[in-house]
Amino acid sequence: MAESKTxxxxxxxxxxxxGRRRGLMAWLTTTDHKRIGLMYMMAMFFFFTVAVMLGVxxxxxxxxxxxxxxxxxxxxxxxxxxxxxxxxxxxxxxIPAVMGNFILxxxxxxxxxxxxxxxxxxxxxxxxxxxxxxTSLFAGGGVPDTGWTFYAPYALRSGSNVSLAVFAAxxxxxxxxxxxxxxxxxxxxxxxxxxxxxxxxxFCWGLYATSWIQVIxxxxxxxxxxxxxxxxxxxxxxxxxxxxxxxxLYQHLFWIYSHPVVYVMILPAMGVISEILPTFAGRxxxxxxAIALSSxxxxxxxYMVWGHHMFxxxxxxxxxxxxxxxxxxxxxxxxxxxxxxxxxxxxxxIRIEPPLLWALGFVFLFSIGGLTGLxxxxxxxxxxxxxxxxxxxxxxxxxxxxxxVGLFAxxxxxxxxxxxxxxxxxxxxxxxxxxxxxxxxxxxxxxVLGIMGMPRRYADYLPRFxxxxxxxxxxxxxxxxxxxxxxxxxxxxxxxxxxxxANPWGGTTLEWQTTSPPPQLNFAVAxxxxxxxxxxxxxxxxxxxxxx
Amino acid sequence: MAGASSYSGMVxxxxxxxxxxxxxxxxxxxATMILFMVKYRRSRHPVASDIEGSATLETLWTVLPTVxxxxxxxxxxxxxxxxxxxxxxxMPVTVQARMWSWSFKYExxxxxxxxxxxVGRPVAVNLESxxxxxxxxxxxxxxxxxxxxxxxxxxxxxAEREGVYDIMCAEYCGDKHSAMLSKVIxxxxxxxxxxxxxxxxxxxxxxxxxxxxxxxxxxxxxxxLVGPTYKGLFGSKVRVTTNGVEREVLAxxxxxxxxxxxxxxxxxxxxxxxxxxxxxxxDDEDIKLIIDYxxxx
Numbered sequence: 001m002a003e004s005k006t007x008x009x010x011x012x013x014x015x016x017x018x019g020r021r022r023g024l025m026a027w028l029t030t031t032d033h034k035r036i037g038l039m040y041m042m043a044m045f046f047f048f049t050v051a052v053m054l055g056v057x058x059x060x061x062x063x064x065x066x067x068x069x070x071x072x073x074x075x076x077x078x079x080x081x082x083x084x085x086x087x088x089x090x091x092x093x094x095i096p097a098v099m100g101n102f103i104l105x106x107x108x109x110x111x112x113x114x115x116x117x118x119x120x121x122x123x124x125x126x127x128x129x130x131x132x133x134x135t136s137l138f139a140g141g142g143v144p145d146t147g148w149t150f151y152a153p154y155a156l157r158s159g160s161n162v163s164l165a166v167f168a169a170x171x172x173x174x175x176x177x178x179x180x181x182x183x184x185x186x187x188x189x190x191x192x193x194x195x196x197x198x199x200x201x202x203f204c205w206g207l208y209a210t211s212w213i214q215v216i217x218x219x220x221x222x223x224x225x226x227x228x229x230x231x232x233x234x235x236x237x238x239x240x241x242x243x244x245x246x247x248x249l250y251q252h253l254f255w256i257y258s259h260p261v262v263y264v265m266i267l268p269a270m271g272v273i274s275e276i277l278p279t280f281a282g283r284x285x286x287x288x289x290a291i292a293l294s295s296x297x298x299x300x301x302x303y304m305v306w307g308h309h310m311f312x313x314x315x316x317x318x319x320x321x322x323x324x325x326x327x328x329x330x331x332x333x334x335x336x337x338x339x340x341x342x343x344x345x346x347x348x349x350i351r352i353e354p355p356l357l358w359a360l361g362f363v364f365l366f367s368i369g370g371l372t373g374l375x376x377x378x379x380x381x382x383x384x385x386x387x388x389x390x391x392x393x394x395x396x397x398x399x400x401x402x403x404x405v406g407l408f409a410x411x412x413x414x415x416x417x418x419x420x421x422x423x424x425x426x427x428x429x430x431x432x433x434x435x436x437x438x439x440x441x442x443x444x445x446x447x448v449l450g451i452m453g454m455p456r457r458y459a460d461y462l463p464r465f466x467x468x469x470x471x472x473x474x475x476x477x478x479x480x481x482x483x484x485x486x487x488x489x490x491x492x493x494x495x496x497x498x499x500x501x502a503n504p505w506g507g508t509t510l511e512w513q514t515t516s517p518p519p520q521l522n523f524a525v526a527x528x529x530x531x532x533x534x535x536x537x538x539x540x541x542x543x544x545x546x547x548x
Numbered sequence: 549m550a551g552a553s554s555y556s557g558m559v560x561x562x563x564x565x566x567x568x569x570x571x572x573x574x575x576x577x578x579a580t581m582i583l584f585m586v587k588y589r590r591s592r593h594p595v596a597s598d599i600e601g602s603a604t605l606e607t608l609w610t611v612l613p614t615v616x617x618x619x620x621x622x623x624x625x626x627x628x629x630x631x632x633x634x635x636x637x638x639m640p641v642t643v644q645a646r647m648w649s650w651s652f653k654y655e656x657x658x659x660x661x662x663x664x665x666x667v668g669r670p671v672a673v674n675l676e677s678x679x680x681x682x683x684x685x686x687x688x689x690x691x692x693x694x695x696x697x698x699x700x701x702x703x704x705x706x707a708e709r710e711g712v713y714d715i716m717c718a719e720y721c722g723d724k725h726s727a728m729l730s731k732v733i734x735x736x737x738x739x740x741x742x743x744x745x746x747x748x749x750x751x752x753x754x755x756x757x758x759x760x761x762x763x764x765x766x767x768x769x770x771x772x773l774v775g776p777t778y779k780g781l782f783g784s785k786v787r788v789t790t791n792g793v794e795r796e797v798l799a800x801x802x803x804x805x806x807x808x809x810x811x812x813x814x815x816x817x818x819x820x821x822x823x824x825x826x827x828x829x830x831d832d833e834d835i836k837l838i839i840d841y842x843x844x845x
Binding site: 342 | 558559562563566567570573574577578580581584585588589590593594595596597598599600601602605606609610613614617618620621623624625626627628631632675679680681683685687688690691692693694696697698699701714716717718719720721722723724725726727729820821822825
């Protein structure tokens, strides 16, 4: 056994300052992956709150037909901002930047990521991009009104401040690339002795697949966004047919990035679920290799399906068929994951705790998201639901019900590790219940509306769509109540919660071997690995010994 | 029940097939989850068994879903194939989309703002846009295809029942996207033939401006919409920006003609350059009729 190190960096608590700098400056100059993770969390939850409020305003306007509270122009800006903030500032950095930063080195048994300074730099680049995005609201021609997709030629002609918003997205892309490179290197170089690739926790596998997509796909959208700026400023005709450009080319370039990026959002969440289920079932995960490799399969096949966003643009019919069949193929590794998760509960010894409930909520909501995706993958049906509320419902089930709920599950799972405090269990379960009800009341009617033929991005609608729109708006209030309760419960725990033990849930991965909260350099005793990541035998033996 | 268009029944069959199997799978997954939660909860099942996996099961739940999704792909493809193969002899209609209105042009030159079609005869639509991307969506017919500036997309449908069906723009196109609506009016074939022959000639100035969507943004009563009003315009002095320089011009016939054909040349102060170039959509006689109409306001 390795020797136990002494000194505050190994025996203390990363939340306290030991170095030269104290207080705020100690945080702003830190290279500790845990502190950077928390800094991401604070910034992201600020933007998440803003974007949720915008979403509530959208629903409020849609509660009744006719325009009630805002003009169509303002409505268009509302959904643009909601999308831009949620996508670029919340859900793309999402789980990797917060939970990946905090947990990945701990799960690998490392002191930090491979490039701690680059890690801090990526946070500053993220903040710079966010500041640019906010500036675009108040400077220039007004709030962008193009939708988060910035489709040409509309985005090239809009008088609103599109260039700056697009540039902000460009800058944010760099933050994403830096984090991706850092994680890939960390996973290759800093695994604990004895931890082969196939002894790595599945959350790390999810991050690994994600990081490759970030590094390979993000430059494409970076270039595309630069082309948009060049076209707006210099009048070069890339995408506007009036200048000899091709608007379909823009959509190809945009979705070559933006489709793979939905897997950037979802793969880490799938990793979180793969951590939580074995812990609370008290057994090893079912089909470890199948889950690990299906992450890579999703990342690879997901790279080639972007054309399914474009089934109605007038692509050749052959291209539409090829993209349709590839889209169906990506459903298979996703299905494999879900089936293996179910099997992990089989003959387990299940403790029902808030992280498990959030994980099962993920499985339920994400299944609806995935299954409605089949409707979008099939050509005949997609032609009808394309660009309708059905698609809005579908991607909220996958992105919010999947990636968002995955993040909430991760927070409930690792909160005791991060802050060394337990939250109130009963309140957490109530918040989960209210959220789940609100979520389905909010988004299920959108699926119905889309099949009825209600187009998306409509500020106003025909009276026959009224009832589902009204129900959906009521759902938004329920969902927000659940969110408020959840956030309050978690924040309250930081100060008032019971102190958390090192391993409150009986987890088997390495982060549970160190104290809660961990010391600055993570492990007083450098861990070595001799078994797979979800081997419960040692924990069971310890429990049996205690019972005697 | 037969659908409103010749292929809508086929699309609906695909919907039922995919949604039906999805509901079954969702119920299966959820029921299994709940069953395991109850059966294997710690108080009833204190010792877990470590089952590492099963090659048989992995194969099973790889192969079965593959077969299932391939069946779904096939249904989607089959329905789509019908949509893309325009029958010979279909009646061609050009659909012109612009911010924010629709117009329809028949072979004999007749132009309308609502799409009249004969029941039981195929209609081939040639989709055009004058400015940004729009999308021609008729939910009842299960049809949608984008109107792309600078290219011609095509689609077809055949109305099976008399009736009035909504047309909506499905691709976001700006301020009045949600007001960019029209109707398909399906009438018996013989009624349609009579209708098509009637009023084939050149429309009046006002009618032209309704068809081309001018009135969506410009009024004749002095109120200001997306573009300036026609009221009192002719012969007045207008402040415009030309190549970034503000100047005052007289609203004479030349000015009106230029504003119609190259609307981005002189932008009236206080407005955005949003109007599409109407060159190619109007001939000289049309423009003269429109200018005559504006003169009288």
